[in-house]
Amino acid sequence: MxxxxxxxxxxxxxxxxxxxxxxxxxxxxxxxxxxxxxxxxxxxxxxxxxxxxxxxxxxxxxxxxxQPENPWRERMDLLDRSLATIEDDLRALDAIPPLPPISLAETPITDIDVRLAQPVSIAFTIGAERFAWEEEIDWDQRGGPVVRGQVRQRSGNAATLVPPGVPEVRREALERHLAESAAVLALDLRDRALEGEPLPERPTLADLARPCPVCGDWRDWRGHCDTCATRAFRRQTLRTEAARIAQE
Ligand SMILES: [Zn+2]
Structure with missing residues:
Protein backbone atom coordinates (compact mmCIF):
# COMPACT_ATOMS: atom_id res chain seq x y z
CA MET A 1 0.00 0.00 0.00
CA GLN A 67 -16.38 31.88 -15.53
CA PRO A 68 -16.08 34.21 -18.53
CA GLU A 69 -19.37 32.77 -19.72
CA ASN A 70 -21.43 32.99 -16.58
CA PRO A 71 -20.95 36.63 -15.59
CA TRP A 72 -21.30 37.55 -19.24
CA ARG A 73 -24.56 35.69 -19.59
CA GLU A 74 -25.81 37.11 -16.31
CA ARG A 75 -24.88 40.60 -17.49
CA MET A 76 -26.67 40.09 -20.81
CA ASP A 77 -29.76 38.78 -19.04
CA LEU A 78 -29.72 41.81 -16.77
CA LEU A 79 -29.38 44.20 -19.73
CA ASP A 80 -32.18 42.40 -21.60
CA ARG A 81 -34.43 42.72 -18.57
CA SER A 82 -33.56 46.41 -18.21
CA LEU A 83 -34.35 47.04 -21.88
CA ALA A 84 -37.65 45.19 -21.55
CA THR A 85 -38.55 47.29 -18.51
CA ILE A 86 -37.74 50.48 -20.39
CA GLU A 87 -39.88 49.37 -23.33
CA ASP A 88 -42.72 48.59 -20.92
CA ASP A 89 -42.35 52.05 -19.35
CA LEU A 90 -42.39 53.71 -22.78
CA ARG A 91 -45.49 51.75 -23.81
CA ALA A 92 -47.18 52.63 -20.50
CA LEU A 93 -46.42 56.32 -21.13
CA ASP A 94 -48.00 56.15 -24.59
CA ALA A 95 -50.98 54.20 -23.27
CA ILE A 96 -52.06 56.79 -20.70
CA PRO A 97 -55.57 57.75 -21.82
CA PRO A 98 -56.17 61.50 -22.22
CA LEU A 99 -58.14 63.18 -19.45
CA PRO A 100 -61.60 64.45 -20.33
CA PRO A 101 -61.07 68.06 -21.44
CA ILE A 102 -62.32 70.79 -19.11
CA SER A 103 -62.70 74.25 -20.62
CA LEU A 104 -63.10 77.39 -18.55
CA ALA A 105 -65.44 80.30 -19.20
CA GLU A 106 -64.36 83.15 -21.47
CA THR A 107 -64.39 85.45 -18.45
CA PRO A 108 -62.55 88.62 -19.56
CA ILE A 109 -59.24 89.48 -17.94
CA THR A 110 -59.65 93.19 -17.30
CA ASP A 111 -57.96 96.27 -15.80
CA ILE A 112 -54.54 95.20 -17.03
CA ASP A 113 -52.00 97.52 -15.48
CA VAL A 114 -48.25 97.25 -16.13
CA ARG A 115 -45.94 99.83 -14.53
CA LEU A 116 -42.37 99.93 -15.71
CA ALA A 117 -41.09 102.28 -13.00
CA GLN A 118 -38.99 100.47 -10.41
CA PRO A 119 -40.16 98.20 -9.02
CA VAL A 120 -41.97 96.95 -12.13
CA SER A 121 -45.49 95.83 -11.27
CA ILE A 122 -48.18 93.91 -13.14
CA ALA A 123 -51.86 93.59 -12.23
CA PHE A 124 -55.12 92.36 -13.78
CA THR A 125 -58.59 91.33 -12.69
CA ILE A 126 -60.36 88.04 -13.42
CA GLY A 127 -63.97 88.02 -12.25
CA ALA A 128 -63.89 89.53 -8.79
CA GLU A 129 -60.26 88.62 -8.11
CA ARG A 130 -57.42 91.12 -8.47
CA PHE A 131 -54.06 89.57 -9.27
CA ALA A 132 -50.88 91.60 -8.74
CA TRP A 133 -47.13 90.98 -9.00
CA GLU A 134 -44.12 93.10 -8.25
CA GLU A 135 -40.66 92.57 -9.62
CA GLU A 136 -37.91 92.15 -7.08
CA ILE A 137 -35.13 94.58 -7.88
CA ASP A 138 -31.97 92.75 -8.82
CA TRP A 139 -29.20 95.17 -9.70
CA ASP A 140 -26.31 93.91 -11.72
CA GLN A 141 -23.32 93.58 -9.38
CA ARG A 142 -21.00 95.30 -11.85
CA GLY A 143 -23.18 98.36 -12.11
CA GLY A 144 -24.53 97.37 -15.52
CA PRO A 145 -28.13 97.33 -16.62
CA VAL A 146 -30.80 95.91 -14.36
CA VAL A 147 -31.10 92.15 -14.54
CA ARG A 148 -34.75 91.19 -14.82
CA GLY A 149 -35.57 89.54 -11.54
CA GLN A 150 -38.27 87.32 -10.20
CA VAL A 151 -41.77 88.65 -9.79
CA ARG A 152 -43.42 88.17 -6.44
CA GLN A 153 -47.16 87.76 -6.29
CA ARG A 154 -48.82 90.36 -4.11
CA SER A 155 -52.46 89.36 -4.50
CA GLY A 156 -54.86 86.98 -6.25
CA ASN A 157 -56.14 83.57 -5.29
CA ALA A 158 -56.35 81.08 -8.16
CA ALA A 159 -58.73 78.87 -6.15
CA THR A 160 -61.50 81.45 -6.78
CA LEU A 161 -61.13 80.82 -10.54
CA VAL A 162 -61.92 77.09 -10.35
CA PRO A 163 -65.55 76.65 -11.48
CA PRO A 164 -67.86 74.77 -9.09
CA GLY A 165 -68.63 72.10 -11.70
CA VAL A 166 -65.05 70.81 -11.96
CA PRO A 167 -64.78 67.27 -10.53
CA GLU A 168 -63.13 67.02 -7.12
CA VAL A 169 -60.22 64.91 -8.42
CA ARG A 170 -59.09 67.68 -10.76
CA ARG A 171 -59.80 70.81 -8.73
CA GLU A 172 -56.41 70.95 -7.04
CA ALA A 173 -54.54 70.42 -10.32
CA LEU A 174 -56.62 73.12 -12.01
CA GLU A 175 -56.02 75.58 -9.18
CA ARG A 176 -52.25 74.94 -9.39
CA HIS A 177 -52.35 75.30 -13.16
CA LEU A 178 -54.29 78.58 -13.02
CA ALA A 179 -51.87 80.01 -10.45
CA GLU A 180 -48.91 79.16 -12.69
CA SER A 181 -50.63 80.28 -15.89
CA ALA A 182 -51.61 83.62 -14.32
CA ALA A 183 -47.95 84.15 -13.42
CA VAL A 184 -46.95 83.27 -17.00
CA LEU A 185 -49.43 85.90 -18.22
CA ALA A 186 -48.01 88.45 -15.77
CA LEU A 187 -44.45 87.88 -17.09
CA ASP A 188 -45.71 88.07 -20.68
CA LEU A 189 -47.45 91.38 -19.94
CA ARG A 190 -44.25 92.73 -18.35
CA ASP A 191 -42.09 91.62 -21.29
CA ARG A 192 -44.52 93.11 -23.83
CA ALA A 193 -44.50 96.42 -21.97
CA LEU A 194 -40.70 96.41 -21.78
CA GLU A 195 -40.40 95.61 -25.50
CA GLY A 196 -43.05 98.19 -26.42
CA GLU A 197 -45.26 95.48 -27.88
CA PRO A 198 -49.05 95.76 -27.71
CA LEU A 199 -50.85 94.03 -24.86
CA PRO A 200 -52.93 90.94 -25.77
CA GLU A 201 -56.39 91.66 -27.08
CA ARG A 202 -59.29 90.61 -24.88
CA PRO A 203 -57.58 87.85 -22.91
CA THR A 204 -59.92 85.60 -20.97
CA LEU A 205 -59.81 83.08 -18.15
CA ALA A 206 -60.20 80.34 -20.78
CA ASP A 207 -56.90 81.47 -22.34
CA LEU A 208 -55.15 80.53 -19.09
CA ALA A 209 -56.32 76.92 -19.29
CA ARG A 210 -57.06 75.61 -22.78
CA PRO A 211 -57.46 71.82 -22.75
CA CYS A 212 -54.42 70.07 -24.22
CA PRO A 213 -55.61 67.95 -27.18
CA VAL A 214 -52.87 65.40 -26.47
CA CYS A 215 -53.20 64.64 -22.77
CA GLY A 216 -56.43 66.40 -21.78
CA ASP A 217 -54.63 68.45 -19.13
CA TRP A 218 -54.38 72.22 -19.50
CA ARG A 219 -52.05 74.41 -21.51
CA ASP A 220 -50.88 77.65 -19.98
CA TRP A 221 -51.13 81.19 -21.32
CA ARG A 222 -48.22 80.53 -23.70
CA GLY A 223 -49.68 77.19 -24.90
CA HIS A 224 -47.22 75.12 -22.90
CA CYS A 225 -48.52 71.81 -21.47
CA ASP A 226 -46.66 70.79 -18.35
CA THR A 227 -47.93 67.21 -18.45
CA CYS A 228 -46.83 66.69 -22.06
CA ALA A 229 -43.45 68.29 -21.28
CA THR A 230 -42.95 66.00 -18.29
CA ARG A 231 -43.84 62.95 -20.37
CA ALA A 232 -41.56 64.06 -23.20
CA PHE A 233 -38.71 64.44 -20.72
CA ARG A 234 -39.46 60.99 -19.28
CA ARG A 235 -39.50 59.46 -22.77
CA GLN A 236 -36.19 61.11 -23.61
CA THR A 237 -34.65 59.85 -20.37
CA LEU A 238 -35.86 56.29 -21.05
CA ARG A 239 -34.59 56.35 -24.65
CA THR A 240 -31.20 57.66 -23.55
CA GLU A 241 -31.01 54.89 -20.97
CA ALA A 242 -32.01 52.27 -23.57
CA ALA A 243 -29.34 53.56 -25.97
CA ARG A 244 -26.74 53.41 -23.20
CA ILE A 245 -27.70 49.81 -22.35
CA ALA A 246 -27.70 48.77 -26.03
CA GLN A 247 -24.09 49.98 -26.32
CA GLU A 248 -22.85 47.85 -23.44
ZN1 LIG B 1 -50.65 67.85 -22.82
Missing amino acids: AWKRFFSRSSEPKPPAPVVSPRPDASGIVRRRPPAADPAMQSRLDTLRQRRDMAAYDLERSVAAR
Whole structure:
Protein backbone atom coordinates (compact mmCIF):
# COMPACT_ATOMS: atom_id res chain seq x y z
CA MET A 1 0.00 0.00 0.00
CA ALA A 2 1.25 3.44 -0.93
CA TRP A 3 0.92 4.78 2.57
CA LYS A 4 3.08 2.03 4.00
CA ARG A 5 5.66 2.33 1.26
CA PHE A 6 5.84 6.03 1.85
CA PHE A 7 6.08 5.70 5.59
CA SER A 8 8.85 3.19 5.32
CA ARG A 9 10.76 5.45 2.93
CA SER A 10 10.39 8.51 5.07
CA SER A 11 11.14 6.76 8.32
CA GLU A 12 14.83 7.36 7.80
CA PRO A 13 16.28 9.71 10.37
CA LYS A 14 15.78 13.36 9.51
CA PRO A 15 16.85 16.49 11.28
CA PRO A 16 14.10 17.68 13.60
CA ALA A 17 11.78 20.28 12.09
CA PRO A 18 12.01 23.73 13.64
CA VAL A 19 9.39 24.37 16.28
CA VAL A 20 9.03 28.07 15.52
CA SER A 21 8.01 28.86 11.96
CA PRO A 22 8.57 30.41 9.53
CA ARG A 23 12.23 29.59 9.48
CA PRO A 24 14.19 27.54 7.03
CA ASP A 25 14.47 23.98 8.18
CA ALA A 26 17.55 21.88 7.73
CA SER A 27 16.76 21.40 4.05
CA GLY A 28 16.42 25.18 3.59
CA ILE A 29 12.62 25.11 3.24
CA VAL A 30 10.65 27.83 4.95
CA ARG A 31 7.57 26.23 6.46
CA ARG A 32 4.62 28.56 6.85
CA ARG A 33 2.45 25.79 8.16
CA PRO A 34 2.75 23.91 11.41
CA PRO A 35 5.37 21.20 11.20
CA ALA A 36 4.39 17.57 11.59
CA ALA A 37 4.12 16.40 15.17
CA ASP A 38 6.36 13.51 14.28
CA PRO A 39 9.42 14.86 12.43
CA ALA A 40 9.60 11.59 10.56
CA MET A 41 6.23 12.42 8.98
CA GLN A 42 7.28 15.88 7.80
CA SER A 43 8.14 14.89 4.26
CA ARG A 44 4.86 13.02 3.85
CA LEU A 45 2.95 15.96 5.26
CA ASP A 46 4.67 18.32 2.86
CA THR A 47 3.82 16.10 -0.08
CA LEU A 48 0.17 15.87 0.93
CA ARG A 49 -0.05 19.61 1.41
CA GLN A 50 1.53 20.17 -1.97
CA ARG A 51 -0.95 17.80 -3.62
CA ARG A 52 -3.83 19.48 -1.87
CA ASP A 53 -2.60 22.91 -3.03
CA MET A 54 -2.28 21.66 -6.59
CA ALA A 55 -5.76 20.15 -6.51
CA ALA A 56 -7.14 23.41 -5.15
CA TYR A 57 -5.28 25.31 -7.86
CA ASP A 58 -6.64 23.00 -10.58
CA LEU A 59 -10.15 23.40 -9.24
CA GLU A 60 -9.76 27.15 -9.13
CA ARG A 61 -8.50 27.16 -12.70
CA SER A 62 -11.30 25.00 -14.05
CA VAL A 63 -13.86 27.21 -12.32
CA ALA A 64 -12.16 30.31 -13.69
CA ALA A 65 -12.15 28.77 -17.16
CA ARG A 66 -15.91 28.51 -17.13
CA GLN A 67 -16.38 31.88 -15.53
CA PRO A 68 -16.08 34.21 -18.53
CA GLU A 69 -19.37 32.77 -19.72
CA ASN A 70 -21.43 32.99 -16.58
CA PRO A 71 -20.95 36.63 -15.59
CA TRP A 72 -21.30 37.55 -19.24
CA ARG A 73 -24.56 35.69 -19.59
CA GLU A 74 -25.81 37.11 -16.31
CA ARG A 75 -24.88 40.60 -17.49
CA MET A 76 -26.67 40.09 -20.81
CA ASP A 77 -29.76 38.78 -19.04
CA LEU A 78 -29.72 41.81 -16.77
CA LEU A 79 -29.38 44.20 -19.73
CA ASP A 80 -32.18 42.40 -21.60
CA ARG A 81 -34.43 42.72 -18.57
CA SER A 82 -33.56 46.41 -18.21
CA LEU A 83 -34.35 47.04 -21.88
CA ALA A 84 -37.65 45.19 -21.55
CA THR A 85 -38.55 47.29 -18.51
CA ILE A 86 -37.74 50.48 -20.39
CA GLU A 87 -39.88 49.37 -23.33
CA ASP A 88 -42.72 48.59 -20.92
CA ASP A 89 -42.35 52.05 -19.35
CA LEU A 90 -42.39 53.71 -22.78
CA ARG A 91 -45.49 51.75 -23.81
CA ALA A 92 -47.18 52.63 -20.50
CA LEU A 93 -46.42 56.32 -21.13
CA ASP A 94 -48.00 56.15 -24.59
CA ALA A 95 -50.98 54.20 -23.27
CA ILE A 96 -52.06 56.79 -20.70
CA PRO A 97 -55.57 57.75 -21.82
CA PRO A 98 -56.17 61.50 -22.22
CA LEU A 99 -58.14 63.18 -19.45
CA PRO A 100 -61.60 64.45 -20.33
CA PRO A 101 -61.07 68.06 -21.44
CA ILE A 102 -62.32 70.79 -19.11
CA SER A 103 -62.70 74.25 -20.62
CA LEU A 104 -63.10 77.39 -18.55
CA ALA A 105 -65.44 80.30 -19.20
CA GLU A 106 -64.36 83.15 -21.47
CA THR A 107 -64.39 85.45 -18.45
CA PRO A 108 -62.55 88.62 -19.56
CA ILE A 109 -59.24 89.48 -17.94
CA THR A 110 -59.65 93.19 -17.30
CA ASP A 111 -57.96 96.27 -15.80
CA ILE A 112 -54.54 95.20 -17.03
CA ASP A 113 -52.00 97.52 -15.48
CA VAL A 114 -48.25 97.25 -16.13
CA ARG A 115 -45.94 99.83 -14.53
CA LEU A 116 -42.37 99.93 -15.71
CA ALA A 117 -41.09 102.28 -13.00
CA GLN A 118 -38.99 100.47 -10.41
CA PRO A 119 -40.16 98.20 -9.02
CA VAL A 120 -41.97 96.95 -12.13
CA SER A 121 -45.49 95.83 -11.27
CA ILE A 122 -48.18 93.91 -13.14
CA ALA A 123 -51.86 93.59 -12.23
CA PHE A 124 -55.12 92.36 -13.78
CA THR A 125 -58.59 91.33 -12.69
CA ILE A 126 -60.36 88.04 -13.42
CA GLY A 127 -63.97 88.02 -12.25
CA ALA A 128 -63.89 89.53 -8.79
CA GLU A 129 -60.26 88.62 -8.11
CA ARG A 130 -57.42 91.12 -8.47
CA PHE A 131 -54.06 89.57 -9.27
CA ALA A 132 -50.88 91.60 -8.74
CA TRP A 133 -47.13 90.98 -9.00
CA GLU A 134 -44.12 93.10 -8.25
CA GLU A 135 -40.66 92.57 -9.62
CA GLU A 136 -37.91 92.15 -7.08
CA ILE A 137 -35.13 94.58 -7.88
CA ASP A 138 -31.97 92.75 -8.82
CA TRP A 139 -29.20 95.17 -9.70
CA ASP A 140 -26.31 93.91 -11.72
CA GLN A 141 -23.32 93.58 -9.38
CA ARG A 142 -21.00 95.30 -11.85
CA GLY A 143 -23.18 98.36 -12.11
CA GLY A 144 -24.53 97.37 -15.52
CA PRO A 145 -28.13 97.33 -16.62
CA VAL A 146 -30.80 95.91 -14.36
CA VAL A 147 -31.10 92.15 -14.54
CA ARG A 148 -34.75 91.19 -14.82
CA GLY A 149 -35.57 89.54 -11.54
CA GLN A 150 -38.27 87.32 -10.20
CA VAL A 151 -41.77 88.65 -9.79
CA ARG A 152 -43.42 88.17 -6.44
CA GLN A 153 -47.16 87.76 -6.29
CA ARG A 154 -48.82 90.36 -4.11
CA SER A 155 -52.46 89.36 -4.50
CA GLY A 156 -54.86 86.98 -6.25
CA ASN A 157 -56.14 83.57 -5.29
CA ALA A 158 -56.35 81.08 -8.16
CA ALA A 159 -58.73 78.87 -6.15
CA THR A 160 -61.50 81.45 -6.78
CA LEU A 161 -61.13 80.82 -10.54
CA VAL A 162 -61.92 77.09 -10.35
CA PRO A 163 -65.55 76.65 -11.48
CA PRO A 164 -67.86 74.77 -9.09
CA GLY A 165 -68.63 72.10 -11.70
CA VAL A 166 -65.05 70.81 -11.96
CA PRO A 167 -64.78 67.27 -10.53
CA GLU A 168 -63.13 67.02 -7.12
CA VAL A 169 -60.22 64.91 -8.42
CA ARG A 170 -59.09 67.68 -10.76
CA ARG A 171 -59.80 70.81 -8.73
CA GLU A 172 -56.41 70.95 -7.04
CA ALA A 173 -54.54 70.42 -10.32
CA LEU A 174 -56.62 73.12 -12.01
CA GLU A 175 -56.02 75.58 -9.18
CA ARG A 176 -52.25 74.94 -9.39
CA HIS A 177 -52.35 75.30 -13.16
CA LEU A 178 -54.29 78.58 -13.02
CA ALA A 179 -51.87 80.01 -10.45
CA GLU A 180 -48.91 79.16 -12.69
CA SER A 181 -50.63 80.28 -15.89
CA ALA A 182 -51.61 83.62 -14.32
CA ALA A 183 -47.95 84.15 -13.42
CA VAL A 184 -46.95 83.27 -17.00
CA LEU A 185 -49.43 85.90 -18.22
CA ALA A 186 -48.01 88.45 -15.77
CA LEU A 187 -44.45 87.88 -17.09
CA ASP A 188 -45.71 88.07 -20.68
CA LEU A 189 -47.45 91.38 -19.94
CA ARG A 190 -44.25 92.73 -18.35
CA ASP A 191 -42.09 91.62 -21.29
CA ARG A 192 -44.52 93.11 -23.83
CA ALA A 193 -44.50 96.42 -21.97
CA LEU A 194 -40.70 96.41 -21.78
CA GLU A 195 -40.40 95.61 -25.50
CA GLY A 196 -43.05 98.19 -26.42
CA GLU A 197 -45.26 95.48 -27.88
CA PRO A 198 -49.05 95.76 -27.71
CA LEU A 199 -50.85 94.03 -24.86
CA PRO A 200 -52.93 90.94 -25.77
CA GLU A 201 -56.39 91.66 -27.08
CA ARG A 202 -59.29 90.61 -24.88
CA PRO A 203 -57.58 87.85 -22.91
CA THR A 204 -59.92 85.60 -20.97
CA LEU A 205 -59.81 83.08 -18.15
CA ALA A 206 -60.20 80.34 -20.78
CA ASP A 207 -56.90 81.47 -22.34
CA LEU A 208 -55.15 80.53 -19.09
CA ALA A 209 -56.32 76.92 -19.29
CA ARG A 210 -57.06 75.61 -22.78
CA PRO A 211 -57.46 71.82 -22.75
CA CYS A 212 -54.42 70.07 -24.22
CA PRO A 213 -55.61 67.95 -27.18
CA VAL A 214 -52.87 65.40 -26.47
CA CYS A 215 -53.20 64.64 -22.77
CA GLY A 216 -56.43 66.40 -21.78
CA ASP A 217 -54.63 68.45 -19.13
CA TRP A 218 -54.38 72.22 -19.50
CA ARG A 219 -52.05 74.41 -21.51
CA ASP A 220 -50.88 77.65 -19.98
CA TRP A 221 -51.13 81.19 -21.32
CA ARG A 222 -48.22 80.53 -23.70
CA GLY A 223 -49.68 77.19 -24.90
CA HIS A 224 -47.22 75.12 -22.90
CA CYS A 225 -48.52 71.81 -21.47
CA ASP A 226 -46.66 70.79 -18.35
CA THR A 227 -47.93 67.21 -18.45
CA CYS A 228 -46.83 66.69 -22.06
CA ALA A 229 -43.45 68.29 -21.28
CA THR A 230 -42.95 66.00 -18.29
CA ARG A 231 -43.84 62.95 -20.37
CA ALA A 232 -41.56 64.06 -23.20
CA PHE A 233 -38.71 64.44 -20.72
CA ARG A 234 -39.46 60.99 -19.28
CA ARG A 235 -39.50 59.46 -22.77
CA GLN A 236 -36.19 61.11 -23.61
CA THR A 237 -34.65 59.85 -20.37
CA LEU A 238 -35.86 56.29 -21.05
CA ARG A 239 -34.59 56.35 -24.65
CA THR A 240 -31.20 57.66 -23.55
CA GLU A 241 -31.01 54.89 -20.97
CA ALA A 242 -32.01 52.27 -23.57
CA ALA A 243 -29.34 53.56 -25.97
CA ARG A 244 -26.74 53.41 -23.20
CA ILE A 245 -27.70 49.81 -22.35
CA ALA A 246 -27.70 48.77 -26.03
CA GLN A 247 -24.09 49.98 -26.32
CA GLU A 248 -22.85 47.85 -23.44
ZN1 LIG B 1 -50.65 67.85 -22.82
